[in-house]
Amino acid sequence: MSQSRLASCIPLPIDNKLLISVVEKAKDWALMHGVGMRDKKHFSKDSIQIAPFVLLPSPFPRTEFTKAIELQPVLNELMHKVAHNDEFLEKTLQNALQVDDFTAKLYDVWLKVREEGITQSLSLGLFRSDYLMQQPDSNRIKQVEFNTVAASFGAITSNLPTMYRYVMRQLGHGELIKNMPENRALSGLCSGIIEAYDLFAVPSAVVIFVVEEVSYNICDQRFHEFEISEKRPDIMIYRKTLGEIYEETELNDKKQLILDGQPVAVVYYRSGYEPDQYPSTKEWDARLRVERSSAIKCPSIHYQLAGTKKVQQALAAPGVLETFMSEGAVTSRVRDIFTGLYSLDFDEGGERAVEMALADAEKFVLKPQREGGGNNLYGADVREALLRMRHSRERAAYILMERILPPLVSGYVVRPGAAVPPPLSDLVSELGIFGVIIGNKDKIYCNRQVGHMLRTKLADANEGGVAAGLGALDSPYLLDL
Numbered sequence: 001m002s003q004s005r006l007a008s009c010i011p012l013p014i015d016n017k018l019l020i021s022v023v024e025k026a027k028d029w030a031l032m033h034g035v036g037m038r039d040k041k042h043f044s045k046d047s048i049q050i051a052p053f054v055l056l057p058s059p060f061p062r063t064e065f066t067k068a069i070e071l072q073p074v075l076n077e078l079m080h081k082v083a084h085n086d087e088f089l090e091k092t093l094q095n096a097l098q099v100d101d102f103t104a105k106l107y108d109v110w111l112k113v114r115e116e117g118i119t120q121s122l123s124l125g126l127f128r129s130d131y132l133m134q135q136p137d138s139n140r141i142k143q144v145e146f147n148t149v150a151a152s153f154g155a156i157t158s159n160l161p162t163m164y165r166y167v168m169r170q171l172g173h174g175e176l177i178k179n180m181p182e183n184r185a186l187s188g189l190c191s192g193i194i195e196a197y198d199l200f201a202v203p204s205a206v207v208i209f210v211v212e213e214v215s216y217n218i219c220d221q222r223f224h225e226f227e228i229s230e231k232r233p234d235i236m237i238y239r240k241t242l243g244e245i246y247e248e249t250e251l252n253d254k255k256q257l258i259l260d261g262q263p264v265a266v267v268y269y270r271s272g273y274e275p276d277q278y279p280s281t282k283e284w285d286a287r288l289r290v291e292r293s294s295a296i297k298c299p300s301i302h303y304q305l306a307g308t309k310k311v312q313q314a315l316a317a318p319g320v321l322e323t324f325m326s327e328g329a330v331t332s333r334v335r336d337i338f339t340g341l342y343s344l345d346f347d348e349g350g351e352r353a354v355e356m357a358l359a360d361a362e363k364f365v366l367k368p369q370r371e372g373g374g375n376n377l378y379g380a381d382v383r384e385a386l387l388r389m390r391h392s393r394e395r396a397a398y399i400l401m402e403r404i405l406p407p408l409v410s411g412y413v414v415r416p417g418a419a420v421p422p423p424l425s426d427l428v429s430e431l432g433i434f435g436v437i438i439g440n441k442d443k444i445y446c447n448r449q450v451g452h453m454l455r456t457k458l459a460d461a462n463e464g465g466v467a468a469g470l471g472a473l474d475s476p477y478l479l480d481l
């Protein structure tokens with residue numbers, strides 16, 4: 001099927017001379033406002049380079065954007081309930097746990113904490129729900145995944161509306177700025193950390209950001225630190241790797257996590273979502289220590305488990321949503337954003353899913369229980385993997401998902417080190433909506449939608465991770481269709 005196209009915000013192509021000049025201006029704007037990342041090839045703490053971005057804001061239907069925003073608190077609450085339903089998590093994950101060592105280790109931490117008795121009942125969620133438009137279904141949004149751990153780019157993308165206002169004026173189209181929504185994701189996400197800090201209510205407590213050994217996406221993390229420091233000069237933030245947490249923290253008799261003599265109020269994970277980030281047992285020990293402590297975790301281990309692909313698939317199965325939400329208009333709106341999701345367990349349904357995917361592999365994506373991009377299989381690889389795993393228990397670690405076919409948009413991707421002017425390319429966009437929630441099993445203290453991000457990739461690329469170098473940062477240009 002040929003993919004339909006959404007109209008770009010201004011007529012394209014842009015005249016070459018104007019294009020070169022506007023790209024130069026936009027790059028400088030980006031560099032001077034932290035739309036940047038560290039250079040992976042020539043890493044230096046003294047410099048950042050531009051993060052890939054698209055020159056113009058990409059079109060997105062206003063009704064679908066509004067729908068995604070309205071649904072965010074509903075999805076926050078749904079995931080909160082899922083995370084607090086031990087039986088559902090166990091039942092949903094049990095087959096994957098047999099074959100997926102990483103998920104099993106996370107689950108093991110959860111079991112240990114539960115056996116011991118939970119010290120901190122509150123969890124902080126800084127979530128992001130991701131969507132692609134389904135072009136054969138009138139460009140209605142379909143959920144790609146729900147991120148409960150280290151959901152990134154809320155900070156950098158909060159700067160983008162200002163950048164695009166500047167770009168649009170340079171192109172002589174200032175009148176179109178009204179169609180570009182503001183984005184307050186950074187302040188919204190930080191307000192979640194601050195509220196959790198205040199609920200912890202211990203003067204002189206500190207906050208830990210759990211970070212990688214080397215942070216390439218440094219701007220997106222540091223902006224949170226700057227924002228919190230500005231709003232709350234009393235809150236000290238430490239950046240620590242899991243290895244450093246192992247070496248430098250301890251639990252006191254009240255199960256407070258102590259760093260440099262101070263209790264830790266909030267632990268915000270920007271790392272810890274993939275196996276490589278736990279190179280030894282030390283990192284797992286550190287994770288367990290944090291989970292056992294009274295610190296409020298973002299995410300707590302059960303929030304992280306609720307964000308697995310397996311849970312997403314289970315929620316889409318007939319009748320499951322209704323066990324978490326009462327039947328009604330809101331529930332059917334949530335069901336409407338789900339696309340076909342199938343378990344590959346060894347049962348009748350799993351066999352049917354295997355047959356279906358082998359018959360038409362192009363229509364599906366095969367996903368393991370991993371985060372961070374680059375793990376999914378597409379097209380011929382789906383077929384090959386299913387033929388290989390068909391009779392192996394390994395297949396239960398995967399889910400099968402209907403492939404979403406988004407509409408094309410035309411645009412220019414600006415990349416560090418790439419030739420100027422960039423070529424006019426066919427692109428597709430993925431919307432992410434940020435949500436904040438704080439609560440425990442009995443009470444939700446705050447639950448809101450706080451902002452968005454758009455990232456855009458070449459139409460023929462399977463994945464669009466910006467940190468992985470495939471996607472480009474973007475901001476929606478709302479269309480009234």
Ligand SMILES: Nc1ncnc2c1ncn2[C@@H]1O[C@H](COP(=O)(O)OP(=O)(O)O)[C@@H](O)[C@H]1O
Nearest residue numbers: 145365370371372373374401402403404463464
């Ligand atoms: N069902 C799908 N249809 C089309 N593209 C998909 C689908 N699922 C995932 N993708 C693409 O793959 C990327 C990564 O998949 P995702 O489920 O978000 O996993 P990860 O946890 O690795 O980010 C998405 O950002 C999207 O570009």
Ligand SMILES: [Mg+2]
Nearest residue numbers: 130145372373
């Ligand atoms: Mg993703």
